[in-house]
Amino acid sequence: MARRATIVGSGPNGLAAAVALARAHYDVRVIEACATAGGGARTAELTLPGFRHDVCSAVHPAALSSPFFQAFGLDRLDWIVPEASFAHPLDGGRAAIAWRDLDRTVVGLGADGPAWRAVVRPLNRHLAQVAEFTGNQLIRVPRHPITAARFALRMAQVGTMTGRRVFGTFRTEAGAALYTGVAAHANTRLPSLAAAASALYLLAHAHSTGWAYPRGGSATISGALVDDLITHGGSLDLSHRVEDLSALDWGDPDAGDLLLLDAAPRLALTLPDVPARYARAVRRYRYGPAAAKVDFALDGPVPWTNPDVAAAATVHVGGTRHQIETSENAVAAGGVTDRPYVLLVQPSVLDASRAPDGHQTLWAYLHVPPGSTLDPTELISRQIERFAPGFRDRILATHVMTAAQRHAYNPADIGGDILGGSFTLAQALRRPVLSTTPWRTPMRGVYLASAATPPGPGVHGMPGWLAARQALRDTTDRHLGLHDLFG
Structure with a gap:
């Protein structure tokens, strides 16, 4: 038996x-x-x-590098790998774009381009080693100590106020915002070493395998x-x-x-x-802040002021580094700002199967205190409208899941924490x-x-x-x- x-x-x-x-x-x-x-x-x-x-x-940045998914053969799915891994709109019609092509990203960032290359290149060139180092409990000796040391150095460089002052990394508004939008995925206080570790892991994928998602x-x-x-x-x-x-x-x-x-x-x-x-x-074991999400059915593409933003499935909406850090630190302290950081995905810009012809789906959430009953629709819509005037006119229908509803839907998401702790x-x-x-x-x-x-x-x-x-x-x-x- x-x-x-x-x-x-x-x-x-x-x-x-x-x-x-x-x-x-x-x-x-x-x-x-x-x-x-x-x-x-x-x-x-x-x-x-x-x-x-x-x-x-x-969107699943780690899917294509996952040893399990590779062995299982999930690469046989029809994966969409956007040319732009993520975009970050800024006021005045500007935008910073993390192209999958690192050199193209460096050129677009201007004065911060060399710093972006210095932070990312040693990691994206050794993605398998980065995945191995970050994919195991940290209390054991890493198999690739040089990669681990490079990773730790960059954590200190971008994840602490001292590191910022000493290294002067990402001094322009565009470079600082582009990095901070990725760091905010960690849903924790900013700046922090933990958020830096998350950001570096995601950036290594952004400029190698890309931030992929499956068609359908x-x-x-x-x-x-x-x-x-x-x-x-x-x-x-x-x-x-x-x-x-x-x-x-x-x-x-x-x-x-x-x-x-x-x-x-x-x-x-x-x-x-x-x-x-x-x-x-x-x-x-402690759980962190939660996510409050809105799904939008749109009658057409998001009217981004900067057209390059439409090339990315993933968009970080939050403005400057200071505005994003203020937003995330307010959530960690139990509140929500009027201009929150919004993590947005527009999958149908590259996947026509997700909406009827000429229409679009949009997925967006902001971070909130655990157990929150806040309906984030207005806050999210206002932030998108800030960088895409006319967005509200495109909305056909919405679906909301508050943090409290998330917990009820999936008891594993304690208080609406989608990161598992x-x-x-x-x-x-x-x-x-x-x-x-x-x-x-x-x-x-x-x-x-x-x-x-x-x-x-x-x-x-x-x-x-x-x-x-x-x-x-x-x-x-x-x-x-x-x-x-x-x-």
């Missing part, structure tokens, strides 16, 4: 763990609270018929993983919300059965006989506990497989794969690699 593996949560990480274990001949069942699989990689008609919106994640929406990623799971004998148990693991029949750990959680780590504490020390460590250096070391094997819990057969474990947030499947690999090592004494399962 095959060993059983039960996966709670069908996000990209849960599905990655599921397909790995199914290929290792486990009898796999994936339990999902929603009516469809996918977690943060779902696509749905949220506004009007024919307008397909990504429910959470839309993020659901195509989930669909490919689900198809493989079913092909290898696995099953999906949808519309089944699990809030107490003590009542869940997941098998016999003494027989080698497994329970993997693509969920908030605190769900593991509902099991019986959780060691007190582990419970305290999990309770100390507060993004700090301390929690890079302790994610969610300080351990060389953070996916393993003290409860036999139970493993964590969510973004709250290394390497953290993003649609890349790596936390799920690393949890599955750890489980296979512990229960079968087999050190299976990706090539063993997908080669």
Whole structure:
């Protein structure tokens, strides 16, 4: 009789763990609270018929460099890699553009071009080493110490006020804003070393593999993983919300059965006989600010004042470095400014399948305090209108998901935190506990497989794969690699 593996949560990480274990001949069942699989990689008609919106994640900078996705063969999907990885509109019709071509970006940044090249080139030239270094818990010795040292130096250079003064990096309004828009993805105080680490990782991808997204929406990623799971004998148990693991029949750990959680780590504490020390460590794990999102159905393209902004699927709307930092620091202190930082995706500029002919879909969120009930529609619309006069006239319909609604929709997003935990250096070391094997819990057969474990947030499947690999090592004494399962 095959060993059983039960996966709670069908996000990209849960599905990655599921397909790995199914290929290792486990009898796999994936339990999902929603009516469809996918977690943060779902696509749905949220506004009007024919307008397909990504429910959470839309653009996936780390997808094409992910060792798991590469081994699984997700490169077979129809990926769109924009010529402009991201754009940053500025007042007066100006814009800074991060072209995938680093040299083109350098030319466009003028006086800040050499500094941009100096920061990015040593990292994007060694993207695999950067991904390896950042994709594992930081308490172990890196396999590529020179790349790790370069990365750390640049963190200090761009992520601290002292580094800014000493190195004088990004002195122009355009260069400073272009960098800060990326750093703000981390949803934490700015400047900070943690945000700098996130920004450098994203910039290395922006000027190499690019910030890609699949034609048809993020659901195509989930669909490919689900198809493989079913092909290898696995099953999906949808519309089944699990809030107490003590009542869940997941098998016999003494027989080698497994329970993997693509969920908030605190769900593991509902099991019986959780060691007190582990419970305290999990309770100390902190969650960060949240995201409040609006999806727009538009009757045409966003009328950006600067036409180059239309070349990028991802747009950072927030103005100057000072304005973005003021916005993000206000959120960290429990508030929201009148001119917030907005992360915007306009997928249909390059993907006609996302909206009816001549129309557009738009996805945008701002950061808010955890649990917020703020409807962000007006704040987001005002910021877009600032750089695209006439935007409001293009709106046909909207769909709102507040931070509180996000938490209700997906209990793994505590308070609406879509990053799986507060993004700090301390929690890079302790994610969610300080351990060389953070996916393993003290409860036999139970493993964590969510973004709250290394390497953290993003649609890349790596936390799920690393949890599955750890489980296979512990229960079968087999050190299976990706090539063993997908080669």
